[in-house]
Amino acid sequence: MAYNRDNIFAKILRGEILCDKVYEDNFAFAFNDINPQAPSHILVIPKGEYVSWADFSEDAPDELIAGFVRAVGKIAKAAGLEDDGYRLLANAGAHAHQEVPHLHIHIFGGRPLGPMLSGGA
């Protein structure tokens, strides 16, 4: 899928829409989800135009991939989630209900999170 520069996370990255910012470095930007599904629900997005893990992993420079992955770990730790645990999730495409077409990692934590997926196989 081609990247659409009008998506809401692109606007947040450009500072056109306000967000509850948690973290920023050269590779990643993080903010609290507007509709939290857990006491901690943080979204981490790469600083680049990538829709999903597929095009990010194929097309992003190594430095950005490494920086983004490191940022996710750093943010979860700084949120105090390391001891009790947390879940990372990246939705891609229709079956996963990806709503925003800019790659994002959800970090969920702050309570027991239950089974990995709702519904059975």
Ligand code: AMP
């Ligand atoms: P996904 O279904 O993986 O694409 O998730 C998109 C997430 O973005 C949802 O959890 C939304 O609540 C969240 N979201 C949408 N708009 C905003 C916004 N302006 N600020 C923060 N989170 C948002």
